[in-house]
Amino acid sequence: MAEAYNHKLIEKKWRANWEKNPVNVDDGKKPKYYCLDMFPYPSGNGLHVGHWRGYVISDVWSRYKMQQGYYLIHPMGWDAFGLPAENYAIKMGVHPAKSTAENVANIKKQINEIAAIYDWDREVNTTDPEFYKWTQWIFVKMFKAGLAYQKEMPINWCPSCKTGLANEEVVNGRCERCGAEVTKKNLNQWMLKITNYADRLLADLDKLDWPEKVKKMQTDWIGKSYGAEVDFTVENTDRKITVYTTRPDTLYGATFMVLAPEHAMAKDLATDETRADVEKYIYDASMKSNVDRLQDKEKTGVFTGSYAINPLNQAKIPIWLSDYVLADYGTGAIMCVPAHDDRDFEFAKKFHIPIIQVIAKDGKEIEDMKEAYTEANGTMINSGEWNGMESAVLKKEAPLIIEKKGYGRKTTNYKLRDWVFSRQRYWGEPIPIVHCEKCGPVPVPEEELPLLLPEVEKYQPTGTGESPLADITDWVNTTCPCCGGPAKRETNTMPQWAGSSWYFLRYVDNKNKEALVSKEKADKYLPVDMYIGGVEHAVLHLLYSRFYTKFLYDIGAVDFDEPFVKLFNQGMITGKNGIKMSKSKGNVVSPDDLVRDYGCDSLRLYELFVGPPELDSEWDDRGIDGVYRFLNRFWKMAVSSIEANPQPTKEMIKLRHRMVYDITTRLESFSLNTVVSGFMEYNNKMIELSKQQGGIDKETLETAVILLSPFAPHIAAELWERLGHEGENVFTVGWPEYEEDAMKDDEIEIAVQINGKTKATVSLAADADKDTAVAKAKEALGSKLSGNIVKEIYVPGRIINIVAK
């Protein structure tokens, strides 16, 4: 009776072994492979099976690379500053430093249960002063480069989190973190000039081996458009209003102009008759939240009483205010061509403004226009000297024509805005700036960094727009590094994204006191070859990281300008009916019990087996029995094979090569769920072959164990030892290779069809010629074949199809 599979004993034994004998060692000769997980923030809830999946995927991939001869950079760390950690601390009534440390310890313990080969010597924590020293250093460098600046403006304000937010953190008018409605608040903010990098951030997407979806999301977020600015004069004045348009070809069709209510000139355009209405409209608009403004489908507006003059034809058009025009895009003012824009059309209809068609649709003017004709496709009409031109051509040429005539200029625009970088919260990196009345904002000298986050009693957000740090007068009051006079410290802190925008650089040189990362180590270990994580950071962390990396490249800190060569987004694990796992829904599945009952190896396999790694999957506990049974059967087959030690048969050799081929190709294409089913298939076949001689041959078994080692490391290590390799590291023996010739069958089964419908199967030599194959097929079909044979198709190794009438 063969010894049964005991996951508890095996896993305990090997866990202890690996602690003493690390499997991933840098001998200085191996090439590096950097496989990175998006580092977690240390939440109090711990890990659920969904977090596990990402870590298992990255570990399997890492171990595969290790098996191929790479030295791995496979680190882990903690994104521990920021709102989630701080909000948790406030809820629990403890200091965030304390709760963060506790949560880190707890999650680290849970992560170790995965048996991933993280190199804990490389661990980083964004709240560690030795780490945030460099987060602050980057800010100082950006300040010196003119990329960090202050601006007073109405920003997105989360009344629940009591802090300002970046555009990227506002989702459908709500706070990305807590879901509260975002309002506007006028604050003096630190901004990062990410817009300086808009073109490079857009263009370099082409270099990246990333999911198309993420590239598209970033492209849309950057939102580059081409067009022209056109200057209109306000009638009877010498004041100008500049509008931005992507459709200068339709300039003759402009019948009115609309300004955002926040436009600097909005109030001034009012006349005595309209002043009351205009001021009321501006006030009402200022009171609306983002959510309201988005939900108001129906257009509203007010006529200012003033008119603008179209520089092209001197036409006099009314100037309106409406909140459908955004203040912070383009110039905050637009020319409106109702005939060729849906929004302008709707507005014109509602307020009875004339509509002039300037592009012929299907060669003619539309009589009773029911909707705008928005395509730039047709001949120009009602357009003076432009009449007869093709709209598509004019669209491209008009910006230059307008520029030459002095009516405006060719421009590009971006949806991307500068990054609101300050937070009115305690738990973040202090912004290393000192405000001096004489010298203005002065950066803390680099040699004085880190600027420590002071200990405080009261760390709750104030809600006033000031950070809790503002209360610590003896911290705030300081001297100017420049002139030595009295000065005050900046009291806002950085957003959570500050640390996560560059942490991956620090892993490879995490103890360096002289530099963010040494030149030598950066060149040797960076950039990241494979980055694995959820898709939720597509326009947040992934965009910010690219921006930071480009900046660090520009100042010569690193030698590459894209941080992540390849990106893989794993799908989410949800509870029943696709509902996101959360504590409040009560559908969180904890991995702890599953590890106890089935073992780490089983759970690792099942995490992959639930479905394609890139898609969301519903978790169903029952399925884990299947992989657990597989491991039991594999174990039983293996130990009895070791005992029987049979000579390899032709069948076994063939199976070995095919197994290597199948597992490798599936793994290479990241089809990890079918790798697991492949193991099951081949195990079933090995069990079948075992029946003849009490087992399968040693080499085939060894091959299977190596193939399995990245997926189920404990059982693989144990069986490798039992196969006579005591003291050897199964994880670095090398990935097995296959030979095409050894996989081939001499005789194959092939389907025989009549008119595309399978009617029989025949077995014939793999290299049989057409005549032989067709003859055999006809024989097998016998009386089923009737009528005239029109065509005989034979695809060797695939099919025989006889077309008969």
Added chain:
RNA sequence: GCAGGAGUGGCGGAAUGGCAGACGCAUCAGACUCAAAAUCUGACGUAGGUGACUAUGUGUGGGUUCAAGUCCCAUCUCCUGCACCA
């Protein structure tokens, strides 16, 4: 509204244009057992037939092809992202 992804048994899912449903879960039957669990063997899309078998079948409707889950056109549903960006 725009863009992307997906629709295959009771369920999760598999199929370089070539025998649809691999692999697994659940279910049912049998073996072992005093019994249960575990394990092993088998059945398992639908309809008809005792049966070998026959017909039918990958959201819906067309098309290309000797051959379509796969390619093309149209259409419906669901999910994700963006959303008055001029």
